[in-house]
Amino acid sequence: PRCAAPVRIGALPQGDIDECSGVVASGVHPDALYVHNDRGDEPRFFAIGLGGALQSEVDVAGAAAIDWEDIARGPCRTGGGSCLYLADIGDNDGDRGSYVIYGVREPDALGGARGATAEVFVFSYPDGNHDAETLLIHPVTGAITIVTKVNKNRSRIFELLALPAPGEAATLVAAGSIEPPSGSERITSGDVHPDGTGVLLRTSTRVFYYPMAADQTVAQALADAPCALPSPDEEQAEAITWLPGGWDYVTIGEGEQAPIHRVSCEAP
Numbered sequence: 001p002r003c004a005a006p007v008r009i010g011a012l013p014q015g016d017i018d019e020c021s022g023v024v025a026s027g028v029h030p031d032a033l034y035v036h037n038d039r040g041d042e043p044r045f046f047a048i049g050l051g052g053a054l055q056s057e058v059d060v061a062g063a064a065a066i067d068w069e070d071i072a073r074g075p076c077r078t079g080g081g082s083c084l085y086l087a088d089i090g091d092n093d094g095d096r097g098s099y100v101i102y103g104v105r106e107p108d109a110l111g112g113a114r115g116a117t118a119e120v121f122v123f124s125y126p127d128g129n130h131d132a133e134t135l136l137i138h139p140v141t142g143a144i145t146i147v148t149k150v151n152k153n154r155s156r157i158f159e160l161l162a163l164p165a166p167g168e169a170a171t172l173v174a175a176g177s178i179e180p181p182s183g184s185e186r187i188t189s190g191d192v193h194p195d196g197t198g199v200l201l202r203t204s205t206r207v208f209y210y211p212m213a214a215d216q217t218v219a220q221a222l223a224d225a226p227c228a229l230p231s232p233d234e235e236q237a238e239a240i241t242w243l244p245g246g247w248d249y250v251t252i253g254e255g256e257q258a259p260i261h262r263v264s265c266e267a268p
Contacts, residue, residue, distance in 0.1 A: 001198075001209065001247045003265035006232035009250075010051030010260040017046055017054075018256050021133070022071035022189065023239040025250070027082040028106045033241065033250065039067035039090055043102075043118075047110045050250070052260050055110045060086070063102045063118040067091065070189055070239075073106070074137035077119065077163045082106045086118075087135035089146060094129045098122055098169065101135070101144070119166040125158060126171055133238075134190040136199060136218050145218040147178065147187050147201070154179040155187050157219045175219035180208060181226065189240045191249070192218060198268070200229075200249060202240040207231040207251070211268065232261040 012020060012035070019038040026032040026047070032055060036045040043063035047056040067090025076083040088100040101123070104116040134147040144160040158172035179185060184204035191200045192212070199210040199221050207229045212221035231237070234253030242249050247265040252258055 001229070001265040001268040003230050003263050006230050006251070006261040006263050008232075008259050009262045010049075010053075011257045012052050012252065012260065013048065013054040014257055015054070016057070017048075019254050020252050020258055021069050021238050021254065022087070022135075023250065023252050024071045024073045024084065024191065024241045025243050026106060027073055027194070027244060028108075029110055032110060034071055034084060035239070035252065036068050036071055036086060038069070038254065039065070041065055041068070045071065045084070045086065047107070050260070050262070056107065056112060056114050058104075058107060058114045058116050060102060060104060061115060061117045062120060064088070064100075066096070069133040070135040072135045072137040072191065074139055075142045076105060077103060077142070085135060085137055085144075087132075087146070089132040089135065091129055091131040094131065096129055098124045103163070121163055121166060121170070122168075123160065123170045123172055126174055130156060130158075133188045134201065136190050136192050138218055139192055139194050139196050143217060145175070145222075146172065147190060147222070149186055149188065152185055155185070157222060159217065159219050161217075175217070176223055178222050180206060182206065182228070188238050191241045193242050193247075194244050200240050200242065201226070202231075202237060202251065204237050205231065207240065207249075207263075229265070230263050232259075232263075234259065234261065
């Protein structure tokens with residue numbers, strides 16, 4: 001897609017969102033974003049407006065928060081509708097052994113303090129421990145893709161084509177590797193376009209777009225060459241999401257009152 005330069009549209013609210021690690025646009029509430037903190041916080045996420053105004057704090061029952069690193073939106077495992085998936089996949093010390101994705105239904109309404117009950121999906125990798133910050137969910141199939149974070153060389157790609165029953169342990173399947181063509185090698189976030197035709201990956205310094213055909217998995221799309229898109233200069237670049245209804249995307253960094261940037265793009 002052809003994109004304009006990033007524009008600052010707001011900032012995170014002062015207070016509890018001080019280490020934003022993931023963002024995803026709502027599929028139910030116009031102009032709402034869901035964000036969450038990095039490790040050390042409670043099991044909760046927040047709804048904010050595009051400009052950063054706090055709309056809701058949502059406590060997640062049945063969840064723990066070891067190191068939440070990303071949030072994605074996709075189809076619910078059962079019953080239809082839009083669900084949010086919170087990825088407890090950070091492992092800086094490389095000693096966790098197993099990891100968790102928490103699934104919750106999108107809130108029906110926003111405003112004030114709210115609660116959600118999580119479905120718990122436990123998984124491991126086939127070859128040991130990995131640190132990761134990127135959760136990608138196919139908007140049609142619900143297939144899960146995780147991209148690991150490395151300090152140099154190639155990140156690994158792992159897939160799970162269907163969510164297991166809650167509480168049942170699953171083993172991801174290795175599905176290739178990836179190395180950004182320029183800039184930092186540390187992949188910190190990503191998102192699949194709501195219509196399933198492209199994938200964004202964010203690194204510490206760049207944003208890349210990978211086209212995706214209707215018959216491709218996310219991992220197959222990531223095997224092709226990307227194009228670079230505009231990337232705002234943000235301290236500790238951590239989060240990215242497509243906005244519904246077009247090709248614009250939003251980025252957020254980490255820190256107190258971190259700026260929110262929007263990049264406007266034409267359809268490819």
